[in-house]
Amino acid sequence: MLKKLTLITLGCFIVISLLSACGKTSTTNGTAKEGNTQKSEQANAQSNTEKSDEQVTLKILNISEYLDTPEFKSFVERFETKYPNIKIDPISVPHEQYISKRNIMMASGESVDLIWGNGVDQFDAINKGFLMPIEDIAKQVDVDMTKDFGNFKADKDGHYFRFPIQQNNWMLYYNKKVFDDAHVPYPDPKVPMTWDEVADVAQKLTNTEGKTKVYGLFYNNWGMYYYGYGSQLTNGKFYTEDGMSNINAPEFKRSLEWMNDVMNVRKAAMPISEYISNNTDFLSYWNGNFGMAVGAQWYAQLAATKKDKFPRDWKAGIAPMPVPKEMAGKHMNWSSVDSLAVPKNAKHPKEALIFAKEYVSDYTLSTGTLPMYNKVNADKFYQDLANQLKDDDITLDQVKFLFGGDPNTINVEEKPILGAPQEYESTFLDQIVNYYTGKATVDQVLNDTKQKVDKAITEQKDK
Amino acid sequence: MSQLSIRKLSTSIVFLLIGIIFITPLLWMLSTSFKFENQVFEQPFTFVHWGHVNFDNYRTILMDTPFLTWFWNSIFVVCFSVILRLILSVFGGYAFGFLKFKYSGAIFFLFLMTLFVPYQLTLLPQFIVYRYIGLLDTRWALIIPNMIDILSIFMMRQFFLSFPRELISAAYMEGCGVFKSFVKIALPLAKTPLVTLGLLSFFMIWDQYYQPLIFLKSKELFTIPIGLQSFQTQFGKAYAQQMALACLAIVPVLAVFLTLQRHFIESVVSSGIKG
Structure with a gap:
């Protein structure tokens, strides 16, 4: 009996100890109110800055494709020479599992000074309370968040959490050989086609009779290829005034129906079932069997300028991104901002932003991308890119116009980023297949998506 | 043609077709490794562009990536993990299956219950524990969780459950203790299940992705699966x-399998006969 009692007491002791250990962290987190936390984080950051001469090591979490390059290594060497008191400890993670690793590191309280993310990733981190506001610390490193990144707005409650790196610049890429074979004139280099014109041209370019199928339009199985037209129509309004999903708005319905027309009625784009079963990759466009593709600067960066990896016997052309007929003649872009951000548990926020500033001033250009930081001279970037694309008869003027140099470009959100962005995108993509394979109507798909996303947003707000 | 040879022929054709189905992914892997990126999903499919074979992928892997480091890390982690797992599993299996002790059934049941916890759920607690004991970003963070595998203990326990007691009793009568009788009698007879277990563990640990992804930070410690994802x-x-990279990485796996396949098949056959 005594033995049993001892065992039970011991068991209870272990369980209580474990629970109290877990509870300690959650109480600390739970009692701190958002506003106070943000103030104290900025105060901590300021106190850290006073000791700026001490040797610090910055932990930088980023995806492999940005950290595992010779360009990044030489950038770090330059940086450490310029700031001898700051050492860089890069944590490189393959993109597919980047969020898993980031979440585990953040949730476990592991100290990281700077994390990379696209719009969805960073808003997910903001919503989870992982990040600290940076506008005050940015001032200390001579960066004005309200002016130095063009029209970049505060992220949440008037605070800036993201230090912008780059913005996607979308355009229409086309295969000149496919146009020549179909005797169709090339798109205008400055005046965008309307989506209706794109559908007509795609149909003319399509030839699925021969040994090799040629589709007029290539698309990727990403959300914006289905709802992006609707984003242009609604000025990127993916959320209603009360913060719920707006995906069932008539503009998004029209957008999805347009794609259905191209894919299933005109048969000018690969059917989605074939696309998925073939495991079609977004770089498949460069195998030459497609007439047009809407793509961003990454197509130039990854394929058009890399003929050793993507050899081709055809010339590529570029034109402005298609627009709805209501916006005819306007240069539009789906805007998605990649950024760096400082986690709440960063040990050296000021040094992290010094690094972020150098990253956008020095490194981003070498990745083939124009940084949003407007103190960077972009002329060399445009010239280098134009030189790399000159075999395609693409001029410096076209490059400047389409790769971020047109101040009149109208930017709309590329994808939903505010409430439950990851659930929004994944739910949408899960549902959309049902519409394009004829298993559900567009209204059913949009309503189901809205219902599920609203639930995710509500759950997120309740947390 | 007699009915028997028709039956044999049709069986052979069926098995040949099944074989082709299984080998197709490997052939696709090999074919793709000699292509350019924009030829990977080309239609119609071409096995090899003989006039335009791209050896550059292999050159890139061997010259521009730390392939040999990843390879060595994988070998190191797998070998240590498998050896330690085999030692602990055979001890555990012998204790639970043959020796038995007070509450051994209940303890083993508790062990088995851990199989119902999804691995992903344990990642965060493991991450925190390893950080506190300073194992994060070391090879031990990959080896330690692989040392103890309940399924392996279970397999060895099943083997020792049907182990003839007379053999050990005879050893006891000859003056052997528990440990000596285990080492001299039980262990040599457990060779076949141990080889099978070793082989299965080798494949399983070689493919592990989440552990190195979450517990490692330094690129010098990355293993092949992380390299593949890069x-x-x-x-x-x-x-x-x-x-x-996959073609190069598969070589040791094939080598291990081909070397030990006789024991593996023996084990499957013998367990089939017993079953």
């Missing part, structure tokens, strides 16, 4: 290079 960008995968 060809994945936010926009897509460099399939051709990934397949070249």
Whole structure:
């Protein structure tokens, strides 16, 4: 009996100890109110800055494709020479599992000074309370968040959490050989086609009779290829005034129906079932069997300028991104901002932003991308890119116009980023297949998506 | 043609077709490793572009990536993990299956219950524990969780459950203790299940992805599966290079399997006969 009692007491002791250990962290987190936390984080950051001469090591979490390059290594060497008191400890993670690793590191309280993310990733981190506001610390490193990144707005409650790196610049890429074979004139280099014109041209370019199928339009199985037209129509309004999903708005319905027309009625784009079963990759466009593709600067960066990896016997052309007929003649872009951000548990926020500033001033250009930081001279970037694309008869003027140099470009959100962005995108993509394979109507798909996303947003707000 | 040979022929054709189905992914992997990225999903499919074979993928893997470091790390982690797992599993299996002790059934049941916890759920607690004991970003963070595998203990326990007691009793009568009788009698007879277990563990640990991803930070410690994923960008995968790496990475797995397949088949056959 005594033995049993001892065992039970011991068991209870272990369980209580474990629970109290877990509870300690959650109480600390739970009692701190958002506003106070943000103030104290900025105060901590300021106190850290006073000791700026001490040797610090910055932990930088980023995806492999940005950290595992010779360009990044030489950038770090330059940086450490310029700031001898700051050492860089890069944590490189393959993109597919980047969020898993980031979440585990953040949730476990592991100290990281700077994390990379696209719009969805960073808003997910903001919503989870992982990040600290940076506008005050940015001032200390001579960066004005309200002016130095063009029209970049505060992220949440008037605070800036993201230090912008780059913005996607979308355009229409086309295969000149496919146009020549179909005797169709090339798109205008400055005046965008309307989506209706794109559908007509795609149909003319399509030839699925021969040994090799040629589709007029290539698309990727990403959300914006289905709802992006609707984003242009609604000025990127993916959320209603009360913060719920707006995906069932008539503009998004029209957008999805347009794609259905191209894919299933005109048969000018690969059917989605074939696309998925073939495991079609977004770089498949460069195998030459497609007439047009809407793509961003990454197509130039990854394929058009890399003929050793993507050899081709055809010339590529570029034109402005298609627009709805209501916006005819306007240069539009789906805007998605990649950024760096400082986690709440960063040990050296000021040094992290010094690094972020150098990253956008020095490194981003070498990745083939124009940084949003407007103190960077972009002329060399445009010239280098134009030189790399000159075999395609693409001029410096076209490059400047389409790769971020047109101040009149109208930017709309590329994808939903505010409430439950990851659930929004994944739910949408899960549902959309049902519409394009004829298993559900567009209204059913949009309503189901809205219902599920609203639930995710509500759950997120309740947390 | 007699009825028997028709039956044999048709069986052979069926098995040949099944074989082709199984080998197709490997052939696709090999074929893709010699292609350019924009030829990977080309239609119609071409096995090899004989006039335009791309050896550059292999050159990139061997010259421009730390392939040999990843390879060595994988070998190191797998060998240590498998050896330690075999030692602990055979001890555990013998204790639970043959020796038995007070509450051994209940304790083993508790062990088995851990199989119902999804691995992903344990990642965060493991991460925190390893950080506190300073094992994060070391090879031990990969070896330690692989040392104890309940399924392996279970397999060895099943083997020792039907182990003839007379043999050990005879050893006791000859003056052997528990440990000596285990080492001299039980262990040599457990060779076949141990080889099978070793082989299965080798494949399983070689393929592990989440553990190195979460517990490692330094690129010098990365293993092959992490290396494979480094060809994945936010926009897509460099399939051709990934397949070249996969072709190189598969060599030790094939070598181990081909060396030990006789024991593996023996074990399957003998367990089939017993079953």
